[in-house]
Amino acid sequence: MQSTATTPQEYIESLPEERKEVMENLRKVILKNLPKGFEECMNYGMLGYVVPHSKYPDGYHCDTTKPLPFMNLASQKNSINFYHMGIYSDPKLLEWFKNEYPKHATNKLDMGKSCIRFKNIKKIPVNLLGELVSKMTADQWIERYEATIKK
Template sequence: MPPERRRALKAVRAVVLEHLPDGYLEAVNWGMISYEVPLAASGKTYNGKPPMLAALANQKRHMALYLCGLYCRPALEPDFRKAFAESGRKLDMGKACVRFRALDDLDLKAVAKVVAAVPMQEFIELARSAHRKR
């Protein structure tokens, strides 16, 4: 990985770890660094995988930060989008995937707020509820 990408991912990882609510674990899953609920806490899941709150990946054309808290708590998204707009940054986001090419493309304060916003027990309930709706 190019040094500038390594520095960017390292900086984003530090922000995630600093603001990650208690109980989540850092792991490597799905080919990326993930921040997930231990299966011992979540219980059996529909796919046998731990529920993932966030993840970091190095893709071919960009880096990606998956913020599943935005997906499961849609009320967080307007403030997240507003923070990017107010910072003058262009948000490149799918449902929960924020794509960025450089560290300066991210509003790290907004990222920290979203990561910190979903305590583990609440995330477990949201994940269960989402699965029951399928």
């Protein structure tokens, strides 16, 4: 479900009532913990957190007109999804997250390569996600991206 919203606030306002507060809380935690060098925007119909062209002029290798993506947050049909390229590209960060998750949540971790799915919106470990957000700087992400993903 990609949104046609053009701003993060418009995206939040377009959500069903039962999702608005949860998504706004997640957004606030992300912005509070977001390292310098990243910017919030709409990215692929989701809330996006990217390295802007002003910091990384090359942009995203799949579409250089777009900034370098790092995280996305989306309200999907059956879940709220949090996408984090750091856990996709850094095995140590992924291991840290998998070890910390049970300390913050009672439900089983539902995860793809970079996607963490939360089907029960009342059981999202918001503080853990905030900590995850703070674990990789924009410069660290650029370095990792160039070494492991950009070919």
